[in-house]
Amino acid sequence: MLETRRLTVRYGRTTAVDALDLALADDEIVTLVGPTGCGKTSVLRAVAGLLPPSDGEIRLGALRIDARHDVPPEKRGVGLVFQDFALFPHLNVADNVAFRLRDRGPAEHWIERLGLAAHRQAMPDTLSGGQKQRVALARALAHAPALMLLDEPLASLDAALKAELRWEIRDVLKAAGTPALWVTHDQTEALSVGDRMGVMHTGRLEQIDTPDVCFRLPATRFVARFLGDAAFVPGRLEADRLVTAIGHAPAPRDCTGERVDVLVRPDDLSLQPAAGGDGGNGHVAWARYEGETRLYGIGLDHGETLRVRTNHEHDYARGMRVAARICAGHPLAAFPPGD
């Protein structure tokens, strides 16, 4: 449905998007995630036609767009949902949703589907944030876009609403069979709603894959750190195993090199109280209670501090000697040392 080839966007001298290759299948939801200023919103605006590409090509269905051949936004057949909703303040909910429709049927359908029936006549500034976002979504869907673009759709909502709307938007997009490119800076959101996710950093796509692969086997240390707590433990590659001072794990398939840094996340580790013959390899430096789980900072004897997540039942006192061990059954990511 959507394909970008070496898409580049520059503002004056700064390059916001640098030779980006991205492809979206016909009913796929791809999230684009990265820190502020990584260029993810520029990708979206370029695809929507609100920002001309400086170089490279955008293919949208049968359309070919590049720096010389522009197609205005209204001819692209994309729906856009903005962070600030961009509802028309002089039109009520029904008129917003049916903005350019002759047949108001689709508008009614999406108003009902998104639970806005009671607010048909309401003006946008009387709605709550969640309602505004539903109207924005209904408006975009009612105009039957071939591709949906969502720009931080949940960023201006509060936490409880975020979690609820996240799933609702995904369900609605899947029900409509509309592919979507969903931009967010929130890694939890990106991990949970996307069929695939792309991680951007300084204008480049660092990795694009399923959320599970991005999280477990990040392509770069940046991706590893951005998606969650990450520590790197020195180790060796021995046959198909990664061996470290705190245990071993299967090596990923394409792993090369003898000395490696192994990525361990807090839930790849287990914790045992030091007892009997096992004197342990560190002590509890700090502990945080998180409800269902506990997060411990373990000061290893040779100096590093690792984070370990355990079941909430294990309550270890600060200063207690423990043994932290790798317990992951799946392959762990490995990086050339010191890069």
Added chain:
Amino acid sequence: MRRTRASLLASLAVATAALAPIAAIATLALGADVAFDIRSLGILTHTVLLAGLSVAGAVLLGVPLAVLTTYADLPLRRLWVAALAAPLAIPSYIGAFAYFAAFGPGGELDRLIGLPSPRIEGLAGSALIMSLYTYPFVLLSTRAALQSLDGSVVDAARTLGLSLPAALWHVVLPRARNGIAAGALLVALYALSDFATPAIMGLDTFTRMIYVEYNAFGLDRAAMMSLQLLALVVIVLWLEARVRVRRERFGRRVHLPLSTGARRLALAVAAAVVMATVVVPLAVFGLWLAREGAIGFEASFAFNSAYAAGLAAAVTLVVAVPVAHAATTGGLGRLCERITYLGFGVPGIVMGTALVYIGLRLPLLYQTLALLVLAYVLRFLPLAVGAVRASSDRVEDSMVGAARSLGAGPAEAFRRVSLPLILPGVIAAAALVFLEAMRELPATLLLRPTGFDTLATYLWRVYDAGQLGRGAVPALALVAISAAALAIMLAGESRRRRLTPL
């Protein structure tokens, strides 16, 4: 892209036109035989004293009334606020006119009930009138500051041992200081620029003497004094730019409990102020209307006023849209916009003098209505540019982007999204310019073509000829017009406040 370049060019042209009067004044002043002498010193003293006393009077009236109407439980509070703000709707020269006629030996008060009263004139009279008709600036700016102040600071001060009046003095007023200062500087600007009030009161200020010199064919001396007056205006504007009005989040309201006696006293003071500012002039004009009717008044005066002001409103609007648009495109456009704001600081009498000189140099314009309309446009353009920009700020890029992504072309997006959103602001701006131009006196006096009389100039002629009674109809018409202007302005403000999320 093409549209941007066009509006930038238009904006440059307007900025050049806005600089022209100041350049004209400067050129003209070079020919003056004296720059500053002992007489100028007197004029300067009078002008500065008038501005200072007006500010003092306006603050003394405005601040206590603001505290009372904001914090105390007065019956019909909203009505009192409206009544106390009403003097804004009466040009101070109308007040000066009424007071000049009502008091003193042979005044209406004397004639009607034989009550002897001192003549209201000179510095004291000018300062009194000016304070009475400008204190609402201070009232409104102070109220805005007081309303946004969280009442819990007063509670905190009282738990720390301060009495309520002491808490108001030490905790509330210092934080409202910038609001008070903002209002006071508006008063100063008004007092420096106003022509007719000191003229009617017989006080030799810059504005009055510029007019005297102009009538004595001393255009270069008028220009020299204009330049000196502009220097004073620049000082006030500079101070104004330094005052930052801090907006706090609205908190709990401060409550000021009043004893019955104190409440009666407060209401009596408020009633006296409304009496002095609104009832006295209206009573005087009503009396004249009953006594002399509309003798001497011709409908053409009202028609001329509306015609010139209508042209000014139309031209201002046509010019304001590109200036406002160019201001959003970059540094040069913003500079041009800033330059057009100069017109607001140029007193009407100075603008008149400058354009008379330009008219003498360009015979094509001399004694034409076009020159008068140009004066209005340059004076009031900032009002329109401000209103157009405020309303176009409502149209965010994302709204146009949303319309485009839904399949609307640029023309449809403008017609269905941008235009409906900016139209109310544009119409309000046009109405405001129209009404301000209707009540403008000094520039009109200097620039009107021979035989072209407006409501304001007719009122001035009536005063000049000593036939005060004939002023009833134009004065009442001007009050009605000004009230409409005020209503439009306040409606626009409350709309903006509603649309701005906190």
